[in-house]
Amino acid sequence: MSVSEDLDNRFREAAAAAGLIDAAFDLADTPIGTLLVATTDRGLCQISFDPDRGLDELSEAAGRRVLRVPRRIDAARRELDEYFEGRRTAFDLPLDVSRVPEFQRVVLHELALVPYGEVTTYGALAARVGKPRAARAVGGAMHHNPIPIVLPCHRVIGASGSLTGYGGGLDRKRALLKLEGALLF
Amino acid sequence: MMGVVTVPPFERFYDEHRGIVFGVLAKRLGRQRAEDAFQETFFRALRAYPKLRDASNLRAWVLTIAENVAIDEHRRTRPQGELPEQESWDSLPPVAEIEHLVSELPPTERAAVVLRYGYDLDYDRIGAVLGSSGDAARQAASSGVRRLRRKELP
Known part of the structure; x- marks a missing residue:
């Protein structure tokens, strides 16, 4: 029934x-x-x-x-x-990352500070959390980011300028960066 | 022996069983009262869900909860000793026909009798629901039936 x-x-x-x-x-x-x-x-x-x-x-x-x-x-x-719709450049939502392991949480904290429309690199993010040699671990933290889009791992790219990878697929990463005006094509 | 089946996210369990649970409760209690009983059944399921270790028979598990809620609901609303109207007996499902008999049994025997004779589950499945074996379920059911016979035929 x-x-x-x-x-x-x-x-x-x-x-x-x-x-x-x-x-x-x-x-x-x-x-x-x-x-x-x-x-x-x-x-x-x-x-x-x-x-x-x-x-x-x-x-x-x-x-x-x-x-x-x-x-x-x-x-x-x-x-x-x-x-x-392009009317919001920052999120004002309370986040719960309490189940994320310590190192990843520190990285996500730093990631949240990367502004709308800009990009950074895995290495630069590693340097900002005081572990300049940990670019690969930062990549891992991006891969396990539980709240993509709001925690903007799409704004992190490779040192060569390549998009590298994205949990939702590179097409989505490209679409988000284009929406923010960080990519022209 | 059945292998342990991983317990699914509650949403999937609820989505799969809400129809049958509401159907059983509506037949037992009528549509109106079934609505409250439906919510109570899934509230009890939510409270017990973190402790579930095996999902091999969630259907029997949630129907047992629904059955207990229906019995509680009957107890709450019907004065002690009053029997249902005679004309309604024909339309009652098998579970309702034995309910007034089993409501006084100890919980394990009651569940075993209801699942065996009301829902026609085999003893292995009943054992899985009760967290014991098929043999233990058979013993609980037959002990329940013996107890009912002693009561009916003093």
């Missing part, structure tokens, strides 16, 4: 309000594809380019009690919409 949309929504909202879930998520449509966007009570904790795999990753990182509760990501959805 099918469950009415109203009952379904009431259960989702009530479960979140009762503090019975580890994380809430929803899908968000953007010009670079459908994203899974997830939040804990502390803040935005994950954005995934592959929603199906993202759900498994969320369950492993935050806890298995993950539930789609659209209203819980309204603020993130609104800021992402504004960003993709």
